[in-house]
Amino acid sequence: MATLYVENVPDDRYEALRAQAQRAGRSIAAEVNLILQRSVPTESELQERRAWFERLKRLHANHVETGKFPSAEEMIREDRER
DSSP: OOOOOOOOOOHHHHHHHHHHHHHHTOOHHHHHHHHHHHHSOOHHHHHHHHHHHHHHHHHHHHHHHHTOSOOHHHHHHHHHHO
16 A cells, blocks of 8 residues: 655645545544545446436436326426326
């Protein structure tokens, strides 16, 4: 596992990070790792996201093509007629 050193972190940013870690009951290193995990996806995570996006596009295309859902215009007209 790699080691990361960060220099020149402004004092107020460091204090905010320290306070956030303390509130969550984590060390500063654990908090930084969590922030990186949430913010910087790995190549495998990006591939997984792309695969999900492609599945969603196909699902959306299937519903639009088959006409299973009314258009927004149709729903508004139906609602106005009530």
